Amino acid sequence: MKFSTAKMDSISKRPKMKVLRAKSAGFCFGVERAIGIATTCTENGKRRVFTDGPLIHNSQMMELLEKSGVKEIGDYASKTAIDADIKDAKDAMLVIRAHGVSPQRRAYLKSLGLPCKDATCPDVGKIAGTIKIHAIKDYNVVIVGDPKHPEVIGLLGYAKPGKGFVIKNKQDVDNLGQIEGPCCIVSQSTMFPDDFEELAEYFKSRFPDTKIVDTICGATKERQNEVVRLAKNGAQAIIVIGGKHSANTVKLALLVKRTGLACFHIETINELDMDAISKFQVVGVTAGASTPAFLIDEVCNKLESL
Ligand code: SF4
Numbered sequence: 001m002k003f004s005t006a007k008m009d010s011i012s013k014r015p016k017m018k019v020l021r022a023k024s025a026g027f028c029f030g031v032e033r034a035i036g037i038a039t040t041c042t043e044n045g046k047r048r049v050f051t052d053g054p055l056i057h058n059s060q061m062m063e064l065l066e067k068s069g070v071k072e073i074g075d076y077a078s079k080t081a082i083d084a085d086i087k088d089a090k091d092a093m094l095v096i097r098a099h100g101v102s103p104q105r106r107a108y109l110k111s112l113g114l115p116c117k118d119a120t121c122p123d124v125g126k127i128a129g130t131i132k133i134h135a136i137k138d139y140n141v142v143i144v145g146d147p148k149h150p151e152v153i154g155l156l157g158y159a160k161p162g163k164g165f166v167i168k169n170k171q172d173v174d175n176l177g178q179i180e181g182p183c184c185i186v187s188q189s190t191m192f193p194d195d196f197e198e199l200a201e202y203f204k205s206r207f208p209d210t211k212i213v214d215t216i217c218g219a220t221k222e223r224q225n226e227v228v229r230l231a232k233n234g235a236q237a238i239i240v241i242g243g244k245h246s247a248n249t250v251k252l253a254l255l256v257k258r259t260g261l262a263c264f265h266i267e268t269i270n271e272l273d274m275d276a277i278s279k280f281q282v283v284g285v286t287a288g289a290s291t292p293a294f295l296i297d298e299v300c301n302k303l304e305s306l
Pocket of ligand 1: 289
């Protein structure tokens with residue numbers, strides 16, 4: 001193969017790419033805990049473990065888990081009946097996903113007759129507890145988040161019937177009818193703190209008897225702060241690794257775009273546009289809370305070899 005001298009010169013003169021890897025990139029404690037619970041329940045492959053919808057939002061990790069005996073049944077939103085799937089599986093076990101489920105779904109899962117282990121992230125559990133306490137005191141509960149996300153679907157189940165609402169933006173607040181009585185407004189665990197605060201204040205301006213409780217989890221805040229730090233430390237582009245349906249990963253990618261940097265949201269190294277990324281000298285790498293370390297290593301190793 002022939003190379004032009006000019007091209008070879010430009011390659012040899014190009015400085016080595018500097019890769020800044022976010023310290024927080026990868027599993028948060030809630031995801032690590034859920035994986036630990038599910039894999040322990042398999043008893044080294046001796047026992048089948050079912051999860052109601054994906055245990056976590058990362059397809060590559062779910063594939064690996066399936067190989068070790070953890071199988072996803074049910075649907076993404078944990079709504080459909082799943083008893084047909086677990087027929088003749090009396091030796092198996094059910095594990096509740098990291099995003100949690102509604103109390104109604106939990107009762108349904110327990111009624112299936114299999115031993116059931118709860119892998120709900122404790123931070124999601126805290127949001128559920130906040131909603132429960134306020135529902136008992138007859139508050140209306142408003143969740144700032146994505147109404148289609150399993151975490152939000154599960155959390156809404158803790159509000160009193162007819163007294164639970166989900167809002168995503170100001171238009172949703174404008175579209176609400178009159179709400180009688182006090183309100184408590186909480187957040188899905190993976191929102192942007194500034195957006196939550198702004199929307200909660202907007203809601204409060206329409207419904208003054210509102211208590212605002214910031215329930216964004218620490219892992220989300222830490223990962224978002226690190227994106228800002230990567231930008232301050234000179235990153236010209238940031239690669240965000242993680243599931244395209246993982247709420248916290250999608251938010252990280254959005255944050256990168258908001259900082260004005262080039263953003264590459266990929267699930268695996270195969271999706272990375274090498275020509276486009278090679279144009280940058282300093283590249284930041286971060287990953288969602290459900291992205292396994294090996295996927296991040298693959299990307300960093302490839303970049304460092306450029
Ligand atoms: S992102 Fe936050 S709420 Fe979600 S599993 Fe991790 S620690 Fe828990």
